[in-house]
Amino acid sequence: MRILVTGGAGFLGSNLITQLLAKNDVDEVICLDSMLCGLDSNVSPHLNNPRFKFIKHEITQPLDIQVDRIYHLATPASPKVYQMDPIHTAKTIFLGTLNMLELATAQNARFLLTSTSEVYGDPLIHPQTETYWGNVNCTGIRACYDEGKRIAETLTFDFHRQKNTDVRVARIFNTYGEGMRINDGRVIPNFINQAIEGKPLTLYGHGQQTRSFCYVRDTIEGLMSLMEQEDIMGPVNIGNPDEHTMEELANTVIRAVGSTSTIEFNPLPGDDPRQRKPDISLAKKSLSWEPRVTLEEGLSRTVIYFKNKLGKG
Numbered sequence: 656m657r658i659l660v661t662g663g664a665g666f667l668g669s670n671l672i673t674q675l676l677a678k679n680d681v682d683e684v685i686c687l688d689s690m691l692c693g694l695d696s697n698v699s700p701h702l703n704n705p706r707f708k709f710i711k712h713e714i715t716q717p718l719d720i721q722v723d724r725i726y727h728l729a730t731p732a733s734p735k736v737y738q739m740d741p742i743h744t745a746k747t748i749f750l751g752t753l754n755m756l757e758l759a760t761a762q763n764a765r766f767l768l769t770s771t772s773e774v775y776g777d778p779l780i781h782p783q784t785e786t787y788w789g790n791v792n793c794t795g796i797r798a799c800y801d802e803g804k805r806i807a808e809t810l811t812f813d814f815h816r817q818k819n820t821d822v823r824v825a826r827i828f829n830t831y832g833e834g835m836r837i838n839d840g841r842v843i844p845n846f847i848n849q850a851i852e853g854k855p856l857t858l859y860g861h862g863q864q865t866r867s868f869c870y871v872r873d874t875i876e877g878l879m880s881l882m883e884q885e886d887i888m889g890p891v892n893i894g895n896p897d898e899h900t901m902e903e904l905a906n907t908v909i910r911a912v913g914s915t916s917t918i919e920f921n922p923l924p925g926d927d928p929r930q931r932k933p934d935i936s937l938a939k940k941s942l943s944w945e946p947r948v949t950l951e952e953g954l955s956r957t958v959i960y961f962k963n964k965l966g967k968g
């Protein structure tokens with residue numbers, strides 16, 4: 656079993672690789688990354704492992720390599736990062752997915768697309784089920800990512816219908832944990848950093864928008880389970896239904912760090928979804944999967960990781 660992980664030096668990719676290398680039936684894990692958002696520190700722990708191989712590659716270019724499984728993760732996922740060069744983001748998602756589907760088809764490999772809760776946009780039904788078609792502003796500042804992932808899902812199902820490609824689609828909700836970049840720009844890294852440094856936490860808007868956060872290990876177990884199922888293609892929601900307002904999250908992070916930071920209100924970015932919570936009935940039934948780590952437990956582990964990164968461990 657040879658497994659390709661695109662975006663393998665990134666947050667989710669590196670955690671996935673650690674889990675894959677722990678499995679006896681995996682002969683080789685190939686990590687592909689452009690290192691735009693990838694971290695050397697996510698790759699270096701594996702470099703001495705003979706079952707691990709790193710290839711620096713821009714996913715917008717085709718690739719010819721022998722593989723049995725493709726986990727396609729390569730894309731910046733933080734709004735701050737994907738909005739810095741939105742044309743590159745859209746190109747990476749579309750061409751990257753196309754190239755990996757071509758490779759999967761040529762190799763008779765199974766392909767798993769990591770799609771996103773962002774395909775639901777600013778959702779009009781709550782919690783979100785896989786049957787909901789979403790509410791995305793196709794001209795907004797988040798569209799390069801949201802619409803990118805929507806066309807990526809379309810391509811994936813068209814490859815299956817037209818070329819019989821063996822595909823799986825996961826819709827991942829907000830995930831956090833070890834391996835995130837300090838300056839990632841997403842809410843949990845921002846809040847933890849600010850709380851450790853004793854700076855005010857930058858709450859956007861009135862802080863009443865909600866998200867549901869899943870600890871990275873739980874997310875990875877969900878993805879690996881979906882990849883090995885024989886009778887479901889998806890899309891399947893992978894996330895933790897434990898929903899919080901961003902104001903609640905700020906206070907939970909302050910407690911987890913033991914910080915004296917205050918909260919500072921900042922303008923709400925454009926098209927920021929008001930609420931998000933996965934319905935995970937399908938994952939529970941078809942993957943026998945559900946998240947196990949609570950927000951408090953996951954945050955305390957993540958705080959240790961960030962303190963070490965900041966030299967304050």
Ligand code: UDP
Binds near residue numbers: 829
């Ligand atoms: N957010 C915040 N402060 C920050 C960063 C983000 O209040 O420093 C809010 C953001 O407006 C959004 C939520 O936290 O409502 C989650 O943002 P993130 O960028 O982590 O991911 P998203 O779910 O929006 O893609």
